[in-house]
Amino acid sequence: MYKNNISNQREMPMGYVRVIHTVPDAPNVDIYANDKLIVSNLAYGKYTDYLPIPEGIYKISLYVAGTKDSPVLSDMLTVDKNYILTVAAVGNLKDIEFRAITDANEVKKTGKAMVRFLHLSPNAPAVDITLPDGTVIFSNIPFEHITSYIDVMPMNYTLQVRVAGTDNVVLTVPNVNLSADKFYTVYAIGLVGEKPELQALLIQDEK
Structure with a gap:
C-alpha cells in the first residue's frame, strides 16, 4: 500500500x-x-x-x-x-x-500524443528507439539520460530498442498505445541478459 x-x-x-x-x-x-x-x-x-x-x-x-x-x-x-x-x-x-x-514540462500539441524516453537499465549500452521498419525515433540514449518530448500521431505503436547505431534489437515493445493530448514516458528498466529482464514501462505523465 x-x-x-x-x-x-x-x-x-x-x-x-x-x-x-x-x-x-x-x-x-x-x-x-x-x-x-x-x-x-x-x-x-x-x-x-x-x-x-x-x-x-x-x-x-x-x-x-x-x-x-x-x-x-x-x-x-x-x-x-x-x-x-x-x-x-x-x-x-x-x-x-x-x-x-x-514531467509534462513542454507545450502540448493539440491532437497529438507527447512521448519521451528514459534509459534506466544499468547494464545496457546506449540505445536507439525505433519503429520495426528501422525508423529512428530517439537516437544514442545512454544510461540515465532522458529525451525531450516529441509529438506523434495518437495510435498504437510497436517500438524496438536497439543497440545505438546498429540493427541489434534487444527489446521489442508492442502495444504502445498513445492517446491524443497526453504526455508519456517510456522507461527502459531491468537488465540485459540477466534477471530481472529488460522491459519497458509506458507511464502517463500527468496527475
Whole structure:
C-alpha cells in the first residue's frame, strides 16, 4: 500500500510527486520525506500515483521496507508550486541514487500524443528507439539520460530498442498505445541478459 502522510492543506501552494523503483537488485522500499512516511513497500518496477506535497525543500530517504535503522539513500528534493515530478530510484544497489524528473514540462500539441524516453537499465549500452521498419525515433540514449518530448500521431505503436547505431534489437515493445493530448514516458528498466529482464514501462505523465 502506498501511503501519503504529508499534509495536503489546499490553501498551501502544492507540487505533485510520484516515486518509481527501478533498481533491479534492490528489495521493496519505504520512502520518507522529512522523516514522514510517504510511500510504503514499493517493489521493483512499480510506481505510485502523484502525491500532492506542499512546495518546499525535503529530505527524501529510502529504507528497506519495514525498517528504519539506516537509510539506503538520502537526498534533497525541491518541490515547486504546480510542478509535476517523478523521483526515480536508479542504478544498482551498490551505487543507488535518486533521479528527479520534471514531467509534462513542454507545450502540448493539440491532437497529438507527447512521448519521451528514459534509459534506466544499468547494464545496457546506449540505445536507439525505433519503429520495426528501422525508423529512428530517439537516437544514442545512454544510461540515465532522458529525451525531450516529441509529438506523434495518437495510435498504437510497436517500438524496438536497439543497440545505438546498429540493427541489434534487444527489446521489442508492442502495444504502445498513445492517446491524443497526453504526455508519456517510456522507461527502459531491468537488465540485459540477466534477471530481472529488460522491459519497458509506458507511464502517463500527468496527475
